[in-house]
Amino acid sequence: MLKKFFKKLKKDEENMNEVEQSQETNSDSIEESSNLKKEEKCITTQILDSSDKSPSFFNKLKSGLLKTRQGITEKIDSLLKSYGKVDEELLEELEEILIMSDVGMDTTLKIIERLRTEISSRKITDTSEVKSVLKEILKELLQTSKSNDLDISTPPSIILVIGVNGVGKTTSIGKLAHNLRSKGKKVLLAAGDTFRAAAIDQLKIWGDRVGVNVIHHQEGSDPAAIIFDAIQAAKARKIDVLICDTAGRLHNKKNLMNELSKVFKIVDREFSEAKKEVLLVLDATTGQNAIRQAQTFKEVADITGIILTKLDGTAKGGVILGITSELDIPVKLIGIGEGMEDLQPFEPNEFVEALLSEN
Amino acid sequence: MVFEGLAEKLQNTLQKLKGKGKLSEKDVKNAMREVKLALLEADVNYKVVKDFIKKITQRSVGQEVLESLTPGQQVIKIVNDELTSLMGGTQSKILFASKPPTIIMLAGLQGAGKTTTGGKLAGQLKKTGKRPLLVACDVYRPAAIKQLHVVGEQLEIPVFSMGDKVNPVNIAKAGIEHAKKYGNDVVIIDTAGRLHIDENLMEELKNIKVEVKPHEIMLVVDAMTGQDAVNVAETFNSQLGIDGIILTKLDGDTRGGAALSVRAVTGKPIKYVGVGEKLTDLEPFYPDRMASRILGMGDVLSLIEKAQASFDESKLKKLEKKIKNQDFNLEDFLDQLQQMKNMGPLSQILEMMPGVNNKQLKNLQIDDKELVHIEAIIQSMTPEERKNPSIIKASRRKRIAKGSGTTVQAVNKLLKQFEQTRKMMKQLSDMEKGMKKGGRFKIPFF
Numbered sequence: 001m002l003k004k005f006f007k008k009l010k011k012d013e014e015n016m017n018e019v020e021q022s023q024e025t026n027s028d029s030i031e032e033s034s035n036l037k038k039e040e041k042c043i044t045t046q047i048l049d050s051s052d053k054s055p056s057f058f059n060k061l062k063s064g065l066l067k068t069r070q071g072i073t074e075k076i077d078s079l080l081k082s083y084g085k086v087d088e089e090l091l092e093e094l095e096e097i098l099i100m101s102d103v104g105m106d107t108t109l110k111i112i113e114r115l116r117t118e119i120s121s122r123k124i125t126d127t128s129e130v131k132s133v134l135k136e137i138l139k140e141l142l143q144t145s146k147s148n149d150l151d152i153s154t155p156p157s158i159i160l161v162i163g164v165n166g167v168g169k170t171t172s173i174g175k176l177a178h179n180l181r182s183k184g185k186k187v188l189l190a191a192g193d194t195f196r197a198a199a200i201d202q203l204k205i206w207g208d209r210v211g212v213n214v215i216h217h218q219e220g221s222d223p224a225a226i227i228f229d230a231i232q233a234a235k236a237r238k239i240d241v242l243i244c245d246t247a248g249r250l251h252n253k254k255n256l257m258n259e260l261s262k263v264f265k266i267v268d269r270e271f272s273e274a275k276k277e278v279l280l281v282l283d284a285t286t287g288q289n290a291i292r293q294a295q296t297f298k299e300v301a302d303i304t305g306i307i308l309t310k311l312d313g314t315a316k317g318g319v320i321l322g323i324t325s326e327l328d329i330p331v332k333l334i335g336i337g338e339g340m341e342d343l344q345p346f347e348p349n350e351f352v353e354a355l356l357s358e359n
Numbered sequence: 360m361v362f363e364g365l366a367e368k369l370q371n372t373l374q375k376l377k378g379k380g381k382l383s384e385k386d387v388k389n390a391m392r393e394v395k396l397a398l399l400e401a402d403v404n405y406k407v408v409k410d411f412i413k414k415i416t417q418r419s420v421g422q423e424v425l426e427s428l429t430p431g432q433q434v435i436k437i438v439n440d441e442l443t444s445l446m447g448g449t450q451s452k453i454l455f456a457s458k459p460p461t462i463i464m465l466a467g468l469q470g471a472g473k474t475t476t477g478g479k480l481a482g483q484l485k486k487t488g489k490r491p492l493l494v495a496c497d498v499y500r501p502a503a504i505k506q507l508h509v510v511g512e513q514l515e516i517p518v519f520s521m522g523d524k525v526n527p528v529n530i531a532k533a534g535i536e537h538a539k540k541y542g543n544d545v546v547i548i549d550t551a552g553r554l555h556i557d558e559n560l561m562e563e564l565k566n567i568k569v570e571v572k573p574h575e576i577m578l579v580v581d582a583m584t585g586q587d588a589v590n591v592a593e594t595f596n597s598q599l600g601i602d603g604i605i606l607t608k609l610d611g612d613t614r615g616g617a618a619l620s621v622r623a624v625t626g627k628p629i630k631y632v633g634v635g636e637k638l639t640d641l642e643p644f645y646p647d648r649m650a651s652r653i654l655g656m657g658d659v660l661s662l663i664e665k666a667q668a669s670f671d672e673s674k675l676k677k678l679e680k681k682i683k684n685q686d687f688n689l690e691d692f693l694d695q696l697q698q699m700k701n702m703g704p705l706s707q708i709l710e711m712m713p714g715v716n717n718k719q720l721k722n723l724q725i726d727d728k729e730l731v732h733i734e735a736i737i738q739s740m741t742p743e744e745r746k747n748p749s750i751i752k753a754s755r756r757k758r759i760a761k762g763s764g765t766t767v768q769a770v771n772k773l774l775k776q777f778e779q780t781r782k783m784m785k786q787l788s789d790m791e792k793g794m795k796k797g798g799r800f801k802i803p804f805f
Contacts, residue, residue: 287585
C-alpha cells in the first residue's frame with residue numbers, strides 16, 4: 001500500500017517537472033498524462049464536445065486559461081516555495097485562499113481538516129506535495145454520483161432552466177440553443193419568464209440570433225400555460241430538445257416557488273416520455289447564498305445539474321464545492337463569456353486549477 | 360430576512376459575553392473568533408474581516424473595558440460602533456446639482472439589477488417632486504432597452520433611447536440634451552452590465568463619464584455577491600471613480616456581507632438598498648440602523664418613520680381627540696387597522712422592534728390573515744353597531760358572524776378585545792391629563 005503510494009507520489013513529481021518544462025509550449029497539459037487521456041475520452045463523450053467549434057473559439061479558451069495558469073504558478077507555487085516545511089502556518093494560508101475563493105467557512109474547514117490528516121498519514125514533508133493532495137481533495141468534492149454530461153441522447157428531451165434573478169438564465173439558454181443546434185438538433189424555446197419586463201423579447205432576440213423558434217405568450221400570463229403550449233408544439237413539430245426559460249425568483253418567495261411546482265407538474269403530465277433535465281443556474285460571483293439557493297430550489301425541483309455562469313470574471317465560484325459535495329448535484333455547464341460560443345462543458349480539473357489561482 | 364444568519368450568530372456570541380461580570384482577554388479572543396466565523400460565513404471579505412476583528416479586539420482588551428462594571432455590554436457597544444462605521448457611519452443622500460439636470464450614471468456587473476434599480480430610483484425621485492428622465496445606454500443585452508421602456512411606462516417616467524445601433528456615449532449625450540430641452544431635472548443613465556476586467560467596456564464607461572460629467576456615479580452591487588464584491592467595487596472605483604453604491608436584492612435571505620465589504624474597500628457610501636421586486640422597493644440606507652438590526656437591538660427609528668409615513672396626520676389628531684372624549688368606536692378601530700396594514704407585513708414591523716430577536720421570530724408564525732378577518736367582522740356591522748357596540752346582542756352577533764364568514768366566537772372575541780382596548784385607552788388618557796402636554800409621538804395601539 002505504502003509502496004504504491006510512494007510510487008504515485010514519484011510519478012506526480014515527475015509529471016510536475018514535465019509540466020513546468022512544457023508549460024510554455026503547451027499550456028493545456030498541466031495535468032498528469034494519464035489523467036489527460038482520461039479527460040480526452042471524457043471530452044469526446046460529452047454532448048457539448050468541442051470538436052465542432054471554430055478555431056477562434058479554441059484560441060479564446062486557451063488565452064483565457066493561460067491567464068489562469070500563470071496565476072497558479074504565481075500564487076500557490078510561490079506560496080509553497082516560500083514555505084520550507086509543512087506546518088500550521090501553511091495550512092492557514094491555504095485556508096485563506098479557499099475562503100477568498102468563496103469556498104465558504106464550513107467547507108474550507110472540512111477541506112483543511114482532511115488535508116491535515118492526509119499530510120500526517122502520508123507523512124508529507126515536502127510542500128510541493130501538499131498542492132497535489134489539496135487538488136485531489138477538491139476534485140473529490142466536485143465528484144457526484146451523477147454524470148457531468150447533459151443527458152439528451154434520445155429525443156425528445158426537455159430542459160428546464162431555473163434560478164434567482166440576474167444569474168444569466170436567458171443568456172445561458174441562448175447559448176445552449178446555439179450549441180445544440182450546431183450539432184444538428186431540432187431545438188425549440190419556451191419563454192416562461194412572463195414576469196420581468198422584456199424578458200420575452202430578450203429570449204426572442206436570442207431565438208432569432210441562433211435560428212430557433214420561441215413559443216411565447218404576453219407578459220404577465222401563466223408560465224404553466226406557456227410550457228403546456230410549448231410541449232404540444234414540441235410534440236407536433238417533432239422537436240429534439242425543448243428548452244424552457246422561467247422567471248428569476250428569489251428562493252425565499254413562496255408563491256413563486258409554488259408556481260414552479262405547477263410547471264413541473266405540467267411537464268410530468270404532458271411530456272412524461274421526454275428525458276428531463278432541470279438545470280439550476282448559479283452566478284459564480286454569488287457567495288454562500290448560492291448554497292441556500294440550491295437547497296431551496298432542490299425542495300421544489302428535481303435538479304439534475306448546475307450551470308455556473310460568469311466565470312469569465314475574477315470570481316472563483318468556490319461555493320460550488322459545498323453544493324456538489326453536500327447536495328450531490330453535478331455541475332454540467334459553465335458560462336465564460338458573452339458570445340454564443342461561451343458555454344462550456346464543466347471540467348473538474350480545469351476548475352480546480354482555476355480555483356487555486358490568483359486573479 | 361436581511362442578514363439572517365449573520366444576525367443570529369452575532370447575537371448568540373455576544374449574548375454569551377453579556378452576562379459575564381468579568382471578562383478576560385481569552386473570553387474576548389474566543390468571542391472574536393466566533394464573530395470572525397460569522398462574518399466570513401456571511402460573505403464579508405476576508406481582509407475586511409481581519410481588519411475589523413483586529414480593531415475590535417484592540418479596543419475590547421483595553422483597560423477601561425475589562426475593568427468596567429459591564430464589560431460584556433461594552434464589547435457589544437464597540438462591535439456596534441465598529442459595525443456602523445464599517446458600513447459608513449451616517450446616511451448619505453444623493454447630491455443634486457445646483458444647475459439641473461443632475462446626472463446619475465448607473466454601472467455594475469451583468470445581472471446586478473441596474474435597469475430595475477434605475478426605474479426604482481427614478482420613481483423615488485419623482486415622488487419627491489423631481490422630473491427624472493431615464494436614458495437607455497445598454498445596447499448590448501438583448502431587449503434591455505425594451506425593459507427600461509416597460510419600467511418607465513409602469514412608473515410614468517419618460518425614457519430616452521436611440522436603439523441599439525448607436526454608441527452609448529452618443530446616446531448619453533443626446534439624452535442630456537433631451538432632458539435640458541424638456542425640463543427634466545434628473546437624468547438617470549442605465550449602462551450595460553460589464554465585467555470589471557473587460558477593458559473595452561470599461562473604456563466606454565470612462566468615455567461616457569468624460570462626455571457627460573455625471574454628478575453621481577452609482578455602482579450597483581448584488582447583495583448576494585461573495586468575496587469577489589471587493590474586486591468588483593475596487594476596480595470600478597479605481598477605473599471609473601464611483602460616488603456611491605446601491606445594494607440590490609437585499610430581500611433575499613442574503614447574508615449581505617457585500618454591504619460590509621464594498622464600503623470598507625472603496626470608502627464610498629451605500630446610498631440605497633433594493634428590497635423587493637416591486638418598483639417601489641428601494642430604501643435609503645442607514646448604516647447605524649442596519650448595525651443595530653444586525654445585533655438585534657431593533658430599529659425603532661425606522662419603525663417610527665414608517666409609522667409616520669403610513670399614518671394620516673390629520674386622522675391621528677382626530678383620533679387623539681376621540682380618545683380623550685372617550686368616544687372611540689369600532690369605526691376608528693377599523694381605520695387604525697387599515698393604516699397599520701399600510702406599514703407592511705407584521706413580521707417586517709416586528710423585525711424592527713428592539714428585543715425581538717431572530718430566533719423568536721422564526722418560531723412565530725405571524726398571520727396577516729387575522730387582520731383580514733377582523734376587518735371583515737367590523738365591515739359586516741351596520742354603522743349604528745360600529746358606533747355603539749353595546750347594542751350588539753346575540754342575534755346581531757350571529758348575523759355578523761355569518762356576514763363575515765367567521766364564527767360567533769370570533770365576533771365575541773373581537774368585541775371583548777375592543778372593550779379592553781377602550782378601557783386601557785381611558786386609563787392612558789387619564790394619565791396623560793395629569794402629565795404635562797408634550798409633543799411626543801403617539802404609538803398607535805392595537
